[in-house]
Amino acid sequence: MRRRAVLGGLSAGLVAGVAAPAVAQSLPEIKWRMTSSFPKSLDTIYGTAQIFAQYVAEATDNRFQIQTFAAGEIVPGLQALDAVSSGALEAAHSPTYFYYGKDPTLGFGTGMPFGPNARLQHAWWHFAGGKEIINESLAKFNTISLACGNSGTQMGGWFRKEVNTLDDLKGLKFRIGGTGGKVLERLGVVPQQIAPGDIYPALEKGTIDAVEFVGPYDDEKLGFAKVAKYYYYPGFWEGGAMLHSIINLDQWNKLPKFYQAVLNNAAEAANNWMLAKYDAVNAPALRRLLSRGTELRPFSMDVMEAAYREANAFYNETAATNPLFKKALDSVNDYMGEQALWWQVGEYSYETLMLRTRIKR
Amino acid sequence: MRRRAVLGGLSAGLVAGVAAPAVAQSLPEIKWRMTSSFPKSLDTIYGTAQIFAQYVAEATDNRFQIQTFAAGEIVPGLQALDAVSSGALEAAHSPTYFYYGKDPTLGFGTGMPFGPNARLQHAWWHFAGGKEIINESLAKFNTISLACGNSGTQMGGWFRKEVNTLDDLKGLKFRIGGTGGKVLERLGVVPQQIAPGDIYPALEKGTIDAVEFVGPYDDEKLGFAKVAKYYYYPGFWEGGAMLHSIINLDQWNKLPKFYQAVLNNAAEAANNWMLAKYDAVNAPALRRLLSRGTELRPFSMDVMEAAYREANAFYNETAATNPLFKKALDSVNDYMGEQALWWQVGEYSYETLMLRTRIKR
Numbered sequence: 001m002r003r004r005a006v007l008g009g010l011s012a013g014l015v016a017g018v019a020a021p022a023v024a025q026s027l028p029e030i031k032w033r034m035t036s037s038f039p040k041s042l043d044t045i046y047g048t049a050q051i052f053a054q055y056v057a058e059a060t061d062n063r064f065q066i067q068t069f070a071a072g073e074i075v076p077g078l079q080a081l082d083a084v085s086s087g088a089l090e091a092a093h094s095p096t097y098f099y100y101g102k103d104p105t106l107g108f109g110t111g112m113p114f115g116p117n118a119r120l121q122h123a124w125w126h127f128a129g130g131k132e133i134i135n136e137s138l139a140k141f142n143t144i145s146l147a148c149g150n151s152g153t154q155m156g157g158w159f160r161k162e163v164n165t166l167d168d169l170k171g172l173k174f175r176i177g178g179t180g181g182k183v184l185e186r187l188g189v190v191p192q193q194i195a196p197g198d199i200y201p202a203l204e205k206g207t208i209d210a211v212e213f214v215g216p217y218d219d220e221k222l223g224f225a226k227v228a229k230y231y232y233y234p235g236f237w238e239g240g241a242m243l244h245s246i247i248n249l250d251q252w253n254k255l256p257k258f259y260q261a262v263l264n265n266a267a268e269a270a271n272n273w274m275l276a277k278y279d280a281v282n283a284p285a286l287r288r289l290l291s292r293g294t295e296l297r298p299f300s301m302d303v304m305e306a307a308y309r310e311a312n313a314f315y316n317e318t319a320a321t322n323p324l325f326k327k328a329l330d331s332v333n334d335y336m337g338e339q340a341l342w343w344q345v346g347e348y349s350y351e352t353l354m355l356r357t358r359i360k361r
Numbered sequence: 362m363r364r365r366a367v368l369g370g371l372s373a374g375l376v377a378g379v380a381a382p383a384v385a386q387s388l389p390e391i392k393w394r395m396t397s398s399f400p401k402s403l404d405t406i407y408g409t410a411q412i413f414a415q416y417v418a419e420a421t422d423n424r425f426q427i428q429t430f431a432a433g434e435i436v437p438g439l440q441a442l443d444a445v446s447s448g449a450l451e452a453a454h455s456p457t458y459f460y461y462g463k464d465p466t467l468g469f470g471t472g473m474p475f476g477p478n479a480r481l482q483h484a485w486w487h488f489a490g491g492k493e494i495i496n497e498s499l500a501k502f503n504t505i506s507l508a509c510g511n512s513g514t515q516m517g518g519w520f521r522k523e524v525n526t527l528d529d530l531k532g533l534k535f536r537i538g539g540t541g542g543k544v545l546e547r548l549g550v551v552p553q554q555i556a557p558g559d560i561y562p563a564l565e566k567g568t569i570d571a572v573e574f575v576g577p578y579d580d581e582k583l584g585f586a587k588v589a590k591y592y593y594y595p596g597f598w599e600g601g602a603m604l605h606s607i608i609n610l611d612q613w614n615k616l617p618k619f620y621q622a623v624l625n626n627a628a629e630a631a632n633n634w635m636l637a638k639y640d641a642v643n644a645p646a647l648r649r650l651l652s653r654g655t656e657l658r659p660f661s662m663d664v665m666e667a668a669y670r671e672a673n674a675f676y677n678e679t680a681a682t683n684p685l686f687k688k689a690l691d692s693v694n695d696y697m698g699e700q701a702l703w704w705q706v707g708e709y710s711y712e713t714l715m716l717r718t719r720i721k722r
Binding site for chain 2: 026027055058059060061062114116117118119120122123126127128152153154155215216233234235236239240256257258261262264265266268269271272273275276277279280282283284286287296298304308336337338339340341342343344345346347348349350351352353354355357358
């Protein structure tokens with residue numbers, strides 16, 4: 001707004017340094033390629049990349065086109081950041097915690113075990129320093145992120161046998177990746193990394209004892225309910241997993257400022273789409289699973305509190321050697337410490353009432 | 362996307378019927394005026410109209426300008442819909458439940474007592490028919506809405522004496538408006554409509570016994586804590602109050618399609634801004650209030666369950682004479698019935714853990 005006042009009648013576009021188009025305020029034609037880290041079969045999470053591209057196209061009269069690709073079509077899902085970093089692709093839709101190995105700080109971009117839920121993760125990103133910290137890490141890879149989607153709280157996974165005590169975790173072969181696996185490993189779990197297509201046979205044959213994936217809708221498709229009876233909750237390692245539109249920094253910097261704003265707004269809209277869409281498909285999927293014999297089990301407080309202690313020990317060890325990780329950890333902890341009482345008084349007390357009056361018995 | 366395929370190399374802008382600009386794909390200049398229904402002193406809620414206008418300007422290289430006005434600068438806050446309906450203003454930022462008297466269906470646009478929380482209200486709007494129902498009502502007033510902001514769960518208000526039983530509600534002079542007032546009236550409360558500037562003296566003098574307003578941040582500014590000790594929660598009549606950008610339908614229809622998309626995306630981004638901003642300012646405000654002697658009190662289950670019964674009776678009475686209201690009521694109830702189990706298993710169980718580990722004691 002201030003810029004407008006200074007410029008008066010001049011075209012702001014001229015000053016903003018738009019290079020190509022002849023008319024300053026016109027819509028330049030741009031074509032990008034964006035890889036998702038997920039297959040098309042995960043249609044909600046892959047669909048978020050598509051809806052982001054659609055929102056951008058719609059807001060630019062189809063002049064800014066982002067073509068989306070599933071994992072493996074151009075690069076494997078876990079190499080999305082590399083492809084954007086090198087400039088091979090302009091953009092990726094991916095969770096930053098896939099790149100924990102490059103910088104553990106990136107774990108906080110999607111969310112760490114016992115981290116914020118979806119709403120607080122989004123608020124931390126925009127209002128409490130999250131965006132700046134994660135983009136400081138991503139800048140090392142010549143990239144920048146826009147928050148773009150959230151799964152909400154995920155499920156804790158499918159278990160062939162009940163897990164009641166800490167002893168039940170010892171030696172448990174559990175298909176779980178990322179930081180959740182690292183935390184549970186400290187409690188005796190043997191984390192397994194298995195590609196989606198290979199999980200079902202491994203669980204069926206007993207090569208693994210348990211698997212966590214996403215939530216009822218995606219899990220139902222993979223058929224886990226047929227070979228594992230107990231469906232645990234909550235997925236305390238993914239309380240609100242945030243997805244990102246990760247963009248090559250050179251490509252970002254050469255966009256007209258107003259195209260950057262278009263991307264920002266489209267990412268916020270796509271963020272909301274993903275969260276609402278997952279709720280829309282998960283709720284009936286959970287009902288179907290239960291009607292066919294799946295048994296819900298909450299993790300015991302013993303298990304969750306032990307995991308919480310190990311998570312904090314793990315965070316503190318990492319923080320001791322990585323100053324940016326420490327900055328992220330302190331930032332999340334300060335934010336959550338500040339928000340907890342208000343959340344309990346406001347949202348949580350209302351949800352308690354909402355559930356009490358709405359649950360169909 | 363389909364349109365692009367059909368048009369091939371043609372400029373889509375030409376076909377979309379953009380009237381004024383010489384170059385089809387340019388950014389036409391548009392200036393709108395938007396009144397908020399709130400004063401500038403409520404800087405978070407008024408700020409949402411400003412941030413919406415800012416996001417629109419940024420995404421159009423400042424070519425689409427929306428000038429915002431506080432309640433009373435052009436029209437009083439409660440006449441915002443009339444002003445947009447008549448075409449005197451292009452847009453308003455307002456909760457639709459202010460216009461319950463025109464069509465009670467509009468109550469559902471912001472949220473009714475015991476309705477969805479912020480996230481589920483937003484999901485109902487986009488994925489479960491909410492947008493279509495509310496816009497069917499708004500079309501009667503030649504307007505259309507974009508969801509644009511949410512307060513989150515509000516507080517239940519400030520009481521000079523404790524309210525423990527249903528008897529304590531009898532004759533209680535309570536500053537509360539809208540449908541919350543209508544429900545509590547059935548339990549013997551005497552609802553009072555008082556403008557913000559007059560509430561404090563009324564409470565101080567004992568002309569009224571209690572007041573509900575918004576949440577800790579806004580309530581703190583009005584000084585209620587100085588004359589009422591007990592701060593009740595939750596505000597079960599506003600579990601997630603949704604704000605709207607209400608737009609004159611003729612103005613909307615004559616926008617280029619891509620400007621409509623810019624508005625849609627900006628509204629989603631502003632929606633998230635308001636929710637996160639309120640959390641950011643409410644959490645420390647609640648802490649300050651408690652440190653200065655305010656005492657938190659949850660409403661008793663007796664009070665809330667009686668209010669729930671009266672709310673449903675009230676809804677059913679209204680539904681009997683208003684088919685669109687009935688459609689909205691059935692839609693919300695179906696959606697909430699479907700979501701409740703999944704919410705309990707996913708979000709609520711995770712929040713329980715999150716609060717257990719995060720509350721500073």
